[in-house]
Amino acid sequence: MGNTAVTLKPFVCLEQPELKEPVTFRSHIGISKETLDLLHEKGRQYGLESILPFSINDIVTAQWVNLKCRYGCSQYKANWSCPPATPDLYEARTILSEYSTALLLVGNQNRNDFYKDSNRNRTDQVKYWKGIVSLERLLFLKGYDKAISLVSGACSLCKKCAYPEACRFPMEKRPTVESFCIDLFGTLKNLDIRTRVAMELNETFKYYSIILLD
Numbered sequence: 486m487g488n489t490a491v492t493l494k495p496f497v498c499l500e501q502p503e504l505k506e507p508v509t510f511r512s513h514i515g516i517s518k519e520t521l522d523l524l525h526e527k528g529r530q531y532g533l534e535s536i537l538p539f540s541i542n543d544i545v546t547a548q549w550v551n552l553k554c555r556y557g558c559s560q561y562k563a564n565w566s567c568p569p570a571t572p573d574l575y576e577a578r579t580i581l582s583e584y585s586t587a588l589l590l591v592g593n594q595n596r597n598d599f600y601k602d603s604n605r606n607r608t609d610q611v612k613y614w615k616g617i618v619s620l621e622r623l624l625f626l627k628g629y630d631k632a633i634s635l636v637s638g639a640c641s642l643c644k645k646c647a648y649p650e651a652c653r654f655p656m657e658k659r660p661t662v663e664s665f666c667i668d669l670f671g672t673l674k675n676l677d678i679r680t681r682v683a684m685e686l687n688e689t690f691k692y693y694s695i696i697l698l699d
């Protein structure tokens with residue numbers, strides 16, 4: 486075979502793009518009163534009593550929280566929202582370092598059949614879980630492109646989690662607060678929020694979720 490001549494195409498020089506200011510999805514940081522009022526209004530429908538913006542620096546993380554998940558909790562290695570399916574301490578800290586503001590979402594429960602009526606419990610938990618995820622979506626649509634929820638309690642959207650098979654509702658799947666190695670009591674203390682463990686069946690107890698905002 487003879488040599489095949491290769492024709493080189495002329496090198497086309499494109500103009501250097503002009504350097505512009507980065508375009509942000511949102512024109513401000515933090516959260517406006519108007520958005521917060523909207524969240525409160527929606528949140529009430531899901532049983533939330535308050536929503537508080539706070540600095541990520543107030544979040545306390547610790548390895549012992551993971552120990553509590555590993556020992557003494559039935560959801561360990563049994564739920565996609567819990568360890569070991571969720572970020573470890575190192576990854577959780579890296580993720581948190583990419584945020585400056587978060588929202589604390591407080592709900593409360595006062596039912597003396599809480600430890601007896603597991604069906605009703607699950608209905609309440611599903612409503613609460615969906616509520617937190619829908620507020621996160623609302624924030625996304627408002628321009629908070631980084632918003633992600635860390636929800637209170639293990640995901641119970643399914644009666645029995647599909648873990649280790651694929652999650653049945655991946656769009657609703659979120660990690661729990663504790664799965665992020667967040668020491669909730671330490672964090673609430675930093676926020677000057679006093680809380681205690683409910684000791685009696687008829688006591689109101691609170692649950693806390695977090696939305697990482699921006």
Ligand code: SF4
Pocket residue numbers: 564565566640641642643644645646647648651652653654655657658
């Ligand atoms: S949606 Fe179902 S399968 Fe997915 S994490 Fe929740 S309980 Fe598990």
